[in-house]
Amino acid sequence: MALKKKPVTGMKDILPAEMAIRDYVIRLIKETYGTFGFSSIETPCVEHIENLSSKQGGENEKLIFKILKRGEKLKLDTAETEADLVDGGLRYDLTLPLSRYYSNHANELPSPFKALQMGNVWRADRPQRGRYRQFMQCDIDILGEPTNLAEIELILATTTLLGKLDFKNFTIRINDRRILKAMAAYSGFAPESYDTVFIILDKMDKIGLEGVREELEKEGFDKACVDKYLAMFEEITNDVQGVRYVKEKLEGVLEPEYADGLELIMNSVDAVKAADFKIAFDPTLVRGMSYYTGPIFEISMDEFGGSVGGGGRYDEMIGKFTGNNTCACGFSIGFERIIMLLMERGFQIPQIGTKKALLIEKNMPAEGMMKVLKQAEEDRKNGSVVTIAVMKKNKKFQKEQLKEEGYEEIVEFFADRM
DSSP: OOOOOSOOTTOOOOOHHHHHHHHHHHHHHHHHHHHTTOEEEOOOSEEEHHHHTSSOSGGGGGGOOEEEOOGGGOOTTTOOSGGGTEEEEEOSOSHHHHHHHHHHHGGGSOSSEEEEEEEEEEOOOOOBTTBOSEEEEEEEEEESOOSTHHHHHHHHHHHHHHHHTTOOSEEEEEEEHHHHHHHHHHHTOOGGGHHHHHHHHTTHHHHHHHHHHHHHHHTTOOHHHHHHHHHHHHHOOSSHHHHHHHHHHTBTTBOHHHHHHHHHHHHHHHHHOOSSEEEEEOTTOOOSOTTOOSEEEEEEETTTTEEEEEEEEOTTTTHHHHSSOOOEEEEEEOHHHHHHHHHHTTOOOOOSSOEEEEEEOTTOOHHHHHHHHHHHHHHHHTTOEEEEEEOOSSHHHHHHHHHHTTOOEEEEEOGGGO
């Protein structure tokens, strides 16, 4: 039986043209985030199944690629439950591994700790445009910073990077999980129903206000609660005035400093931003992860038609490992979606030096070959990218291919002219 040439469903091979862009973006990410004081770290791609299934990852916990026990520990004949067979899984994000990493190494790390982590994650999801089962994530996190300086720096670092990649007119949507809960409490929803309410609210951009109303009423929620709840969304604006409205409206239910913090983030980012984007208060923003405890944010781009990144504050996750809560906040860009958008717009990597191709005649004598190799070495020292290739019969086609790859200068070497 012949071996299969295509990759596993939901995963892909990466050709040189895309790989060149990916490498460039990775370098730019490390360079840009480095200027904000973030340090690179790395965690294993395999995590303990207990950690991955700890109710921290929301819907992603249904999408885990689970790993069977190995060797003598795998006892198929006596296994009664999944726990008898499985002890690990491929990570579905980088936040849970970072929390484990920090809880294990906190004494060796500065406080606050600013981490940059890039790596593949895996989700057994339904593949679609910009979504794969194996994909690269890129996270920056600040651990141990209780003030909103963490959110401000994360947003500024991320938007500075996007600006360097020539993304413009995108929007940072921002909300706070505590505002979400306060709005639900003010409207009369019971705390145990919040998750259901928020899941429906999260569909607002797809089904609209009336669609949300219909679904809430179908769930059996009191009409008076639903009306009171949705009336606020008709009044709230997407600017700082909207945050002030919420602060006033929810007096006695929402701690005023939560709204003040959101206003501080929005005003600070808007005052010093280096890229062309808007920051907007969005009271319908939910974010699916159950571990968020404070401000949450997403990047929306019209050219993609959805989110290309997001994050928020998760002050209680590290405490699940250590017993002591640690302030934590992170922002992740959708690396794969960013690459896809760059490819679709025909992004060209900025060239520092020229790209030069040296074509040598077939059967070039050793002495002539040495001269060409020395020429290539000299050109590389001067900053050029140099490739050496043997001339093909169809030299015209060969040159066309080289030009498509960005080689601006092509030099031919013949044995009788060396």
